[in-house]
Amino acid sequence: MRYKTTGKKNIQPFEPPCRKTIYHTREDAEDMIRHIAETRTGRMITAYRCEACGFWHLTSKQK
Numbered sequence: 001m002r003y004k005t006t007g008k009k010n011i012q013p014f015e016p017p018c019r020k021t022i023y024h025t026r027e028d029a030e031d032m033i034r035h036i037a038e039t040r041t042g043r044m045i046t047a048y049r050c051e052a053c054g055f056w057h058l059t060s061k062q063k
């Protein structure tokens with residue numbers, strides 16, 4: 001007995017143009033910055049809006 005595989009779906013996964021973690025809003029990004037700041041020290045993390053994908057990423061600035 002065979003099962004026919006009907007209805008093949010070509011699901012194309014959503015591929016953002018960036019491989020960095022995406023935050024949909026600045027608030028989301030800043031929440032993560034606060035979380036990181038509590039667990040790690042010594043790094044200055046800022047959020048910026050990416051022109052490639054239109055979402056927000058975090059970047060760390062090392063002094």
Ligand SMILES: [Zn+2]
Pocket residue numbers: 017018050051052053054055057
């Ligand atoms: Zn991006």
